[in-house]
Amino acid sequence: MSQQHYRPTFIKVNLQAIQNNIKRLKETLPTHTGVIAVVKANGYGHGDVAVAQAALKAGSKILAVATPEEALHLREAGIQADILLLGTTPLSFLEEASKQNITLTAYSYEWLIATRDIQGPLKLHIKIDSGMGRIGFMDETELKMALAFIRQSEGLQITGVFTHFATADEEDQTLFQQQVSKFEKLLNVFEQRPAIVHTSNSAAALIYPDQHWNAVRFGISMYGIAPSPWINGELPFSLEKALSLHTEVAHVKKVLKGSTIGYGATYVAPTDEWIATIPIGYADGLLRKLHNQSVLINGKKMPIVGRICMDQTMIRLDEKVEIGEKVVLIGKQETEEILIEEWAEALQTIPYEVCCTFSNRVPRIYSK
Numbered sequence: 001m002s003q004q005h006y007r008p009t010f011i012k013v014n015l016q017a018i019q020n021n022i023k024r025l026k027e028t029l030p031t032h033t034g035v036i037a038v039v040k041a042n043g044y045g046h047g048d049v050a051v052a053q054a055a056l057k058a059g060s061k062i063l064a065v066a067t068p069e070e071a072l073h074l075r076e077a078g079i080q081a082d083i084l085l086l087g088t089t090p091l092s093f094l095e096e097a098s099k100q101n102i103t104l105t106a107y108s109y110e111w112l113i114a115t116r117d118i119q120g121p122l123k124l125h126i127k128i129d130s131g132m133g134r135i136g137f138m139d140e141t142e143l144k145m146a147l148a149f150i151r152q153s154e155g156l157q158i159t160g161v162f163t164h165f166a167t168a169d170e171e172d173q174t175l176f177q178q179q180v181s182k183f184e185k186l187l188n189v190f191e192q193r194p195a196i197v198h199t200s201n202s203a204a205a206l207i208y209p210d211q212h213w214n215a216v217r218f219g220i221s222m223y224g225i226a227p228s229p230w231i232n233g234e235l236p237f238s239l240e241k242a243l244s245l246h247t248e249v250a251h252v253k254k255v256l257k258g259s260t261i262g263y264g265a266t267y268v269a270p271t272d273e274w275i276a277t278i279p280i281g282y283a284d285g286l287l288r289k290l291h292n293q294s295v296l297i298n299g300k301k302m303p304i305v306g307r308i309c310m311d312q313t314m315i316r317l318d319e320k321v322e323i324g325e326k327v328v329l330i331g332k333q334e335t336e337e338i339l340i341e342e343w344a345e346a347l348q349t350i351p352y353e354v355c356c357t358f359s360n361r362v363p364r365i366y367s368k
């Protein structure tokens, strides 16, 4: 980050951890299987360009994004690697996709025939909907029509085919196995198998070696986070967390017993006590539902007290600390650690969503 930061609130992203996670995964994969680095949603909140560069360094050959804007953001940063746009693509983007060598997902016959005026070349990965119910070809007839259309279109070129699993992170494999069978069945419709066949997300990449085809799409676990508690217990190697969230104590005061803290005066000091104010709030992603969480100061857990404000939050201290004392909200300090999974639980959501809710106001600082 070149911009000067005055507020000491930041996300630290350990790019070496990202590279290590990819390298360790590659060690478990057959040599012909590549790693597609999923850097959509600003690299799951970690910063798309920096993560993409780290992933390419670690041997990924393809980057995956969700939107045209995300693809162009990588190109504008000078990244020349193959980019696959996983989502639906508005027709208004086709020409630019062709110019910028961005591979698109072909997900329905209707969408495909609407591309007929495009000069190309336009690279496509065919998406099979094997049970996710989101986008993709669901039956042989529509897929055959699509392949016939592509064959007679000069500008269109199939470079890949893929599907996405809905339950690969769950212990019950029933739907997963059904999806595998359906994908294999629809793969037989292709006269010539496309160069890149990929089905696995992190969960499947980590625990189903027979599903690797010749590429896997590595998202959440590239960032060092297990896709689910079940997968966390089945990991073939330990993941290195890339993200930690930091700030510093900005203000410290002693309040008297009975003093109130924050909006709604929901916290009333039970005794005389030390209260710190930290410069981070719900506008940064420290959402109000996290009011029962703690932060780490001096290697100890200290509780948030009162309601979290937009930009500031109050912490009950066990003793006076100095202004500027380091605060860790997610990550390690001395022997203590706060996991992103703890935030996810408090928010009744998954770590994926927590990563994506850190706002742009929080600078991402990269360590190599």
Ligand code: PMH
Pocket: 038, 086, 164, 200, 201, 202, 203, 217, 218, 219, 220, 221, 227, 352
């Ligand atoms: N491939 C596709 C098509 C995806 O949508 C995702 C994640 C991934 C790969 C990577 O999955 P992983 O992070 O589990 O490795 N997509 C989403 C999503 O749409 N909502 O949550 C995760």
